[in-house]
Amino acid sequence: MISISRLSFSFGKQLALKDINFSMRQGEFVFLCGPSGAGKTTFMRILHGALAVQRGKVDVAGYNMNTLSENRKHFLRRDVSVVYQDFKILPDQNVFANVELPLKVRGVARHIIDKRVRAVLRSLQLDKKAQTLCEELSGGEQQRVAVARAVVVKPKLLLADEPTGNLDRDLAMRMMDIFQQFHKFGTSIMIATHNQEILERMPCARIVTLENGVMHEERLMHGVTP
Amino acid sequence: MMVFFRLFFQGIRDLFRVPWSLCMTLAAITLVCFLGGAFLLVLHNFNLQIEARHGNVQFQIFWNTQADKEEVQKTWAGLSAMEGVVNVRTFTPDQALDVLGESFQKNIDLDWMKGRSPLPPTAILDCQVPDAEQTKWAQSTLSTLKALPHVEKVSFNPLQVDLLTSWVGFTKMAFWPVIVFLLLVVALVVGNTIKLALLTRREELEILRFVGASRAYIQFPLLVGGLFQGVMGSALALGLLGLAFHFIKDLLNIPPLWITISFLPSMHCLTMLGLLGAVGMLSSLVALRN
Known part of the structure; x- marks a missing residue:
């Protein structure tokens, strides 16, 4: 699903990612751990095509990120969904409109959109807020809208940057259950987090650690090294 | 779609x-x-x-009031053969008087002057301006018209050609x-x-x-x-x-x-x-x- 060799990325003179080698198989569940400023978001943005590869070779979901032109990036983004830390939802539109957006841009039929959006909203306990404007929602609810929008298209790969950051414990655990459900249906998932509790909830997940732009540790929960 | x-x-x-x-x-x-x-x-x-106006210019020719009527009418017959002339309208003194009366919109009765009209025999020539040498053509036509027998005055606005x-x-x-x-x-x-x-x-x-x-x-x-x-x-x-x-x-x-x-x-x-x-x-x- 993901194959990266010798990836480096810098903002001006500041090196954000240093010589990273990484691979992820289809159907894998990966936690990307590390402190703030370690380069997790930069790493995810490269995987989603929001940042161009500067050095190294990156393949995501069958797309060569080194050669993928801006005109063709939407093909990648239809296979790879992302939940950003700042949610990136439309505040002046309601929950339903935000969640249906990726289905609309794919030209999915109206009745299928309605069915799928309602199902996802129900699973994230947002069904009663479907017609509420997103700017009127709490941070946690906005985060759930972002997650709903990412999973509604059943992507091949789901990237989530701190998806439980604004949620209380119960909702965070519920969110992880939803990710687990999608994982069971074959979606590859990578979650950037530093929440130890959710790491423990996914004992079979693989954990990768980024620190100062260096991916220096890779292990499975329960101490099994791949 | x-x-x-x-x-x-x-x-x-x-x-x-x-x-x-x-x-x-x-x-x-x-x-x-x-x-x-x-x-x-x-x-x-x-x-x-x-x-x-078909890009036309007009020349108005006034003959001497004393000019011989038949001689003037002979001249009128030859006007349409001139270069560039597309239409000739002629007015005997009495006809000119009628036109003048019409322009007053029948507010003034000029019928009492019929037969002893003081107006001169007049002709209006509508001419098509040629594509080339327009000013030269206008000058030459003006000279030709002025040279006609008993012609007293030729009105022509050279501005028409220039405009x-x-x-x-x-x-x-x-x-x-x-x-x-x-x-x-x-x-x-x-x-x-x-x-x-x-x-x-x-x-x-x-x-x-x-x-x-x-x-x-x-x-x-x-x-x-x-x-x-x-x-x-x-x-x-x-x-x-x-x-x-x-x-x-x-x-x-x-x-x-x-x-x-x-x-x-x-x-x-x-x-x-x-x-x-x-x-x-x-x-x-x-x-x-x-």
Whole structure:
């Protein structure tokens, strides 16, 4: 699903990612751990095509990120969904409109959109807020809208940057259950987090650690090294 | 096809999300188009007047009142054979008196002067101005007419030839630069509005990209927005021009001009709508490319 060799990325003179080698198989569940400023978001943005590869070779979901032109990036983004830390939802539109957006841009039929959006909203306990404007929602609810929008298209790969950051414990655990459900249906998932509790909830997940732009540790929960 | 129509209407709907910006842009386009339309209207009516007169000039010849009637009539018979002459109208002193009486709109009775009219025998020559050497031709015709027997005076306004020549030259010279200038102004106005829309909707467009929208999906509504602004602005301008026309159409329909102003032909109006729509769309495309 993901194959990266010798990836480096810098903002001006500041090196954000240093010589990273990484691979992820289809159907894998990966936690990307590390402190703030370690380069997790930069790493995810490269995987989603929001940042161009500067050095190294990156393949995501069958797309060569080194050669993928801006005109063709939407093909990648239809296979790879992302939940950003700042949610990136439309505040002046309601929950339903935000969640249906990726289905609309794919030209999915109206009745299928309605069915799928309602199902996802129900699973994230947002069904009663479907017609509420997103700017009127709490941070946690906005985060759930972002997650709903990412999973509604059943992507091949789901990237989530701190998806439980604004949620209380119960909702965070519920969110992880939803990710687990999608994982069971074959979606590859990578979650950037530093929440130890959710790491423990996914004992079979693989954990990768980024620190100062260096991916220096890779292990499975329960101490099994791949 | 459904997606096409949905995006088409979304492009128009999106414009109304920033109504003030839309109003200002439409006002600017409308004013520029109104200016262009008014210029076209003036050109169109000038051309109509020139066409109505077939680009002719007139010579009016007055004979001596004492001249022999038969000799004058012999001269009249030869006038139509002269170079460039397309129409000859002749007036005996009595006929001239009738015309004079008509011009008073029967307020004054001149019948008592019949048979002893003080007016001279007169002829009016309508001449087609040749394409080349117009001034030379006018001078030579004037000399020939003055040399006719018993001719006392020949009236001719050399300005007619000069005006005709100047007008044709002016329309050739000024038409395209003025139209191109006005189109450029419209393109800049629409282009700036689209750029403004791109700036205000930057986050929304970024989100659309993130959720997998293609470039065409994002850009098509903006192109439709440009098209709509161009067409709407020119339609409003034509409406305004029609309103102004309603008030001025009979402004020159008074003696001695008797000129009725005509509105732009429908083909001109359609061309204006199409051209402005295309310019709006093109400028949106340039704004998007930048």
